[in-house]
Amino acid sequence: MSSPLTTPLVEATGIVKRYGPTVALADGRLTVLPGESHALVGRNGAGKSTLVTVLTGLQAPDEGTVRFDGEPAPPLTDRDAWRGKVACVYQKPTVVPELTVAENLFINRQPTSRGGVISWRRLRTEAAELLDTWDVHVDPEARTADLKVEDRQMVEIARALSFGARFIVLDEPTAQLDNREIERLFTRMRALQESGVTFLFISHHLQEVYEVCQTVTVLRDARWITTAPVADLPRRALVEAMAGESIAELEVQLRELDTKAPVLLDARGLTSESYENVDLTVRRGEVVGLAGSSGSGKVELAESFTGLYTPTGGTAQLDGEKLPFGDVQAALKAGVGCVPRDRHGQGLVFGMSIGDNATMTVLDRLGRFGFVGTDRKRAFATELIDRLDIHTEGPEQPVSDLSGGNAQKVVMARALASDPRLLVLINPTAGVDVKSKESLLARMDSARDDGTAVLVVSDELDDLRRCDRVLVLFHGRVVAEHSAGWRDHELIASIEGVDHG
Structure with a gap:
């Protein structure tokens, strides 16, 4: 783990975002250290999505600052600079299903010959090298629509890493996966962490936070509530931080089933x-x-x-x-x-x-x-x-x-x-x-x-x-x-x- 003196890879401070009269984020804060998996949790409407749009350069905050590696975030107009800093893998895929894996990896930046014509051989070769570098076991020539959800996610992660980004936001990545697929995703995340990739992990499944993350930040009612090591925050305390009130553990009352009911x-x-x-x-x-x-x-x-x-x-x-x-x-x-x-x-x-x-x-x-x-x-x-x-x-x-x-x-x-x-x-x-x-x-x-x-x-x-x-x-x-x-x-x-x- 990083020492306390490490410069944060990402630091958002005092983020405020309004949409007309609606305050979507009143006090957004996030400090993510290099090489960790950092969970961002909160009930729907807590401000998670708004904070992500600011962290990924899709919108500018009305107040507050975002820094990467201690440096101010690029201007919103410099999309290439943002791609080199951060990428978000959403619950809904952003790949083009009808294109191959290789075409998706290098969309709008395909290698060309001297005459400006796309070099399909180089495209396939560079795609295979990129997938191999990040240990993604997918055929570069496979149609993306034919991939399993977990493989499509890994293609999106590989594409982000190819721009130089080492900070990946995973937004509800397990929503469409079964237990085995989730475990494989977590294994890949851990391997990528060891290779220097940092994750912001957003999930409603709190058990996953304990399985794969080292630190957790809680938002509630558009405000930062707490950031703590996952190991120091029991599940009950985490739920109470999210809810803003004490929640008794749900005791399901077993009821007698009427076996004579039609x-x-x-x-x-x-x-x-x-x-x-x-x-x-x-x-x-x-x-x-x-x-x-x-x-x-x-x-x-x-x-x-x-x-x-x-x-x-x-x-x-x-x-x-x-x-x-x-x-x-x-x-x-x-x-x-x-x-x-x-x-x-x-x-x-x-x-x-x-x-x-x-x-x-x-x-x-x-x-x-x-x-x-x-x-x-x-x-x-x-x-x-x-x-x-x-x-x-x-x-x-x-x-x-x-x-x-x-x-x-x-x-x-x-x-x-x-x-x-x-x-x-x-x-x-x-x-x-x-x-x-x-x-x-x-x-x-x-x-x-x-x-x-x-x-x-x-x-x-x-x-x-x-x-x-x-x-x-x-x-x-x-x-x-x-x-x-x-x-x-x-x-x-x-x-x-x-x-x-």
Whole structure:
């Protein structure tokens, strides 16, 4: 580790950023030493993204200073100078999917011959050398769209390093990775650290902070709260620093399941390219979890019930009636509500208001003959906003203005608006802060109490802990069932294939 006398690689002091009347950052501070992995944590809306835009030269602060290696940050107009200092690998890839790895690595700076024509041979050679230098095992001629998420991230990191940057911001890098892929990413991070690369690591998964980071900085309500060695900050203290109040450890109360409650969802022998011969039941007022790695088939299975896929074999009934496959509207009409896996791509229409998004599935109830009553829609949307505790100025506010946690609550509001008999939740708390997570899970609990059958797919153990049962899929097959009260190591062993052949 660096000594206290080491010049910080990055130092941000007194950063203030306003957008009109909104103060996005009132006192941003960050000191990152060379060669460390430094975590930046805080609830959605704490100011993390704003600080990153300042650190990466996308926007100038209204007040405060940024220094690299003790020197003032370059002017915003000098993009090349910024690329030589810092790069951000976002949750959404910035590579061009249709281009090869080599083309992405040297986009807009391809090696040319004397005549100014691109030298494809040199491009491939230099790309292979760059990947080899940073120990990235990817074919330079592979189409980037065909890469796994973790390999695409490593290509983005290699591209940043090729500009000379040694400070890499990783923004929610594990959001789309399974446990094995996360461990491989962390192994690569540690190797790059030893080669002189420094990371700023942003994640809502606090356990990851303890696994891969040496130092953590907490932002809350647009202000710096604390910076401390990770080893000196217990998890409970970290959560309290983020929340600004004492949070008792969540004790999940195991409740008695009514085994005489009628079965609402009854699936037999479901088979597709992603899963095989799955039998599944969910009773009225029961929450069943689906766990497994990213290639287990758990998401595809859940999405089949929402009408996104048609299985090649098997049947499913909802409340005694055949469930329509391959038709989202028909599934909705049959009584299926859904929080999809990607709120950006599948869950929200960003050009529309919060009220429009929340009531999209129930417009037929709010008017007759295709005419929607404005007052009725507004009243219904307001009721949903109150029910989900969505922090907003009102139903007319654009949904694009919301933080991740509140945006996810809008998706949940729409899923509940139709009073579904089956509620399918796919990674319902991904990328949201601690308080929003608790609010979303409370809505899941109340849906269960109302007699809804709930199916939850999640990579988060905290989401699955509230389930009455958790089924584990491994390579498309159900390999284990865990009743409520399971221990973490038991479930993880099933997910990782440790306790079965």
